[in-house]
Amino acid sequence: MGTMSDDERSFFSEAPIRPPAKASAIEEKPHYLGHRDRLRERFASAGPDALPDYELLELLLFRLIPRADTKPVAKALLARFGTLAEVLGAPVGLLQEVKGIGPAVALDLKVVAATAQRMARSEILGRELLSSWTQVLDYCRSAMAFEQREQFRILFLDKKNALIADEVQQVGTVDHTPVYPREVVKRALELSATAIILVHNHPSGDPTPSRADIEMTKEIIDAGKRLGISVHDHIIIGKKGYSSMKGLLLI
Structure with missing residues (x-):
């Protein structure tokens, strides 16, 4: 191994020895x-x-x-x-x-x-829904307004119009949900419901009922009448609001 040159010896001899930095006693807290x-x-x-x-x-x-x-x-x-x-x-x-x-x-x-x-659901469960309409709408909006696919929900009521069950019967695409009136009425009979409220969402955000929505609702109304089941309303939920078919005099 060769000898160290004068320049190298000079460099190392003159390099100051720095003491290690002291750790801060108290660390600064994040802002x-x-x-x-x-x-x-x-x-x-x-x-x-x-x-x-x-x-x-x-x-x-x-x-x-x-x-x-x-x-x-x-x-x-x-x-x-x-x-x-x-x-x-x-x-x-x-x-x-x-x-x-x-x-x-x-x-x-x-x-x-x-x-x-x-x-929101606990606010309406077991209550007479027709006198708690604001809570019904609040619940439906929280449950469905921001879904990316259409859902068809049914609120089943007893003879005092109290909620006895709440079920999503069908889930469809972004603009269509298949609904079968016979299945709706059949489920109402299974639950001993005497009235129902239909609810579905429009992922587009516009709650305006379509012609298909209106026709399907009327088919369910006709099917229910024959078996003593009333359809109180069909509510359509959008991101910015809702539509009531009964309120629009469509049913």
Whole structure:
């Protein structure tokens, strides 16, 4: 092995020895932790109405995403889907397309949506529905407004018009659901229902009844009449509202 040159010896002899950097005794907390505390305090003191949708969504995401700033994620979700209801109604696959939303968080958001639907359903279960119409509409919207395929739902009522069962009978495509009047009436008889409310959604967002919707409803009405089953209404749910065939004097 050759000898070290003068330049190399000079370099090593003159290199200062630096002591290792001391670790900070107290690590600086992430900036979003203080924001989380302040937001929780506002919610506790002023209530949910004092918070805009993105901040309410932030509060929810605090638990689902514990180690990140959730404000950009909340705003991105609302920018993508439009409203808080549409965020919770979005399918898991589309939720995951938003930066910051992984499979676990997307699934947790759907659990929250399912819980909200169950709460809305509990408001009408066993109640006289014709006097609780607002709650009926709220439930139907939470359950169906943001589905990507058509669903045909039936609310089965007893002789006092109380809800005894709520079932999705058919799931179709984006613009069509096959409905069989005989099967509708058969199921009503099985449940000892004396009246029904028909509900289906339009994924396009426009709740205007189509000619096919009207004709199908009249067929169910005729089939039910022969067996003592009344059709109180057929409600069509869209993202921005609903239509009542009875209210439109179509049935």
